[in-house]
Amino acid sequence: MDCRSHAAGALSSGVRAGGAAAARPEEDGAEGARAPQGFLGCAEGLKIHDEAPVYPVEAKAKGIHGNVVLKATIDTTGKMSELKLIKGDPVLAKAAIEAVKKWRYRPYLLDGQPVTVETTIVVRFVLGNSRS
Secondary structure, three states, X not given: OOHHHOXXXXXXXXXXXXXXXXXXEEEOOOOOOOOOOOHHHHHHHHEEEOOOOOOOHHHHHHOOOEEEEEEEEEOOOOEEEEEEEEEOOHHHHHHHHHHHOOOEEOOEEEOOEEEOEEXXXXXXXXXXXXXX
């Protein structure tokens, strides 16, 4: 699949109590030079480093779970330059932000030039043991 095919869609994966997994982003526009709508549907293929969030002990003890939705800006070098909480429990949000700010991507290119892109990232925190 070519990232320029504009394949869009919300992609996410979960973080289980005692373990963690990275989430995937969905593009929703950016300021200045930017990738076309839907470009980040292929973000996983451009990710070169991610950190799985640690499920907060406080959240486990209180039975807190759910999604954390972040608005992120990936700069022209592939680093997270800005992260804002859109929705989610503050305890889970802190863990999600700490992990996601360490993610790195190959720079997104538009007409051969690196561009800044804005994306929405969903990090799912799930309590309990699940057998996959």
